[in-house]
Amino acid sequence: MHHPTDNRPAALLAMGPGIADRLLTAAHRDRLAGLVRVDPGLVAGDLTGCDPAVEAALAEAEVLLTCWGAPPLTASVLRAAPRLRAVVHAAGTVKQIVTDACWERGIAVSSAAGANALPVAEYTLAAILFAGKGVLASALRYRAVRAGHDWHGELAEAGNYRRTVGIVGASRVGRRVIELLRPFDLRVLLYDPYVDAAGAAALGVVRVPLDELCARSSVVSVHAPQVPATRHMIGAAQLAAMPDGATLVNTSRGSLIDEDALLPELVSGRLNAVLDVTEPELPAPDSPLYDLDNVLLTPHVAGSLGNELHRMADHALDEIERFTKGEPFAEPVQPASLHRSA
Secondary structure (H helix, E strand, C coil): CCCCCCCCCEEEEECCCCHHHHHCCHHHHHHHHHHCECCCCCEECCCCCCCHHHHHHHHHCCEEEECCCCCCECHHHHHCCCCCCEEEECCCCCCCCECHHHHHHCCEEEECHHHHHHHHHHHHHHHHHHHHHCHHHHHHHHHHHCCCCCHHHHCCCCCCCCEEEEEECCCHHHHHHHHHHCCCCEEEEEECCCCCHHHHHHHCCEECCHHHHHHHCCEEEECCCCCHHHCCCECHHHHHHCCCCCEEEECCCHHHECHHHHHHHHHCCCCEEEECCCCCCCCCCCCHHHCCCCEEECCCCCCCCHHHHHHHHHHHHHHHHHHHCCCCCCCECCHHHHHHCC
16 A cells, blocks of 8 residues: 555566566666566566455556556456556567557557667668678688688679669668668668558658569568558568568568578678578578578567667657656557557
């Protein structure tokens, strides 16, 4: 029970094991404690009533601070949270957490998807520039040759001057990548069925159909959301359209690419890839992706990692402060747009 003169809203942390310790510094915890009534040491990994302390905190909570691994807010969970008015998610997508019952209750939801998009875009920028420069291939060749060699001759087709880059999806990440590419001498194409010619012009890119984008681009970077319509959107036809030596970059979800169609293109050496995500997320131990010299495979680390989690925490606490002041969220999640967002 709270003191009658303390008008701060009650809050509860809900996220997976160990996440809160990585997300929140001591300064974050102090700021949170100043904004809301909360036990910063109580972190709910489950909201189904198995822990009496969580059950009591949930019954009082007006706002939930969630992150990766948070349990879904089902109708039964909401019945145990009669005072809940807001969910502030200190990570990207809320699809695993927020249910129809939340929208029916009129709960306000905020997401740190914008903050999480920034490191993904930075990773992508590095991948695009390294791909254009032939960095991975030349580093591996240098290790093998270990002698004087005509590198300028071997890399005569490399370089980032007026190279064409194709961006698939003007998502938060896609738009940030387009922004980051502006200082460079690159031509940028965009495929996104929700962006019209005027929207593309405002972004400073040329809007083209997907197959044309693949055919014209030296680097194709995928930033579309994982929804039924985007499954295997990069399939055999799109991969076949890509020029010899082109690079496919995927930091979105593995399901957007037909891996059965991609593998032969990679094994043959015709295409290159930078893959931060795959389908399945952990490739089988005998997958060729681990061993191919023309593939840079990373373990889903493009998004917020290490100290980048603190950016999402800062954003979430800013949103909680807005909530305490009765102000609308800066980054509200709109239920109507969830079907075409990540």
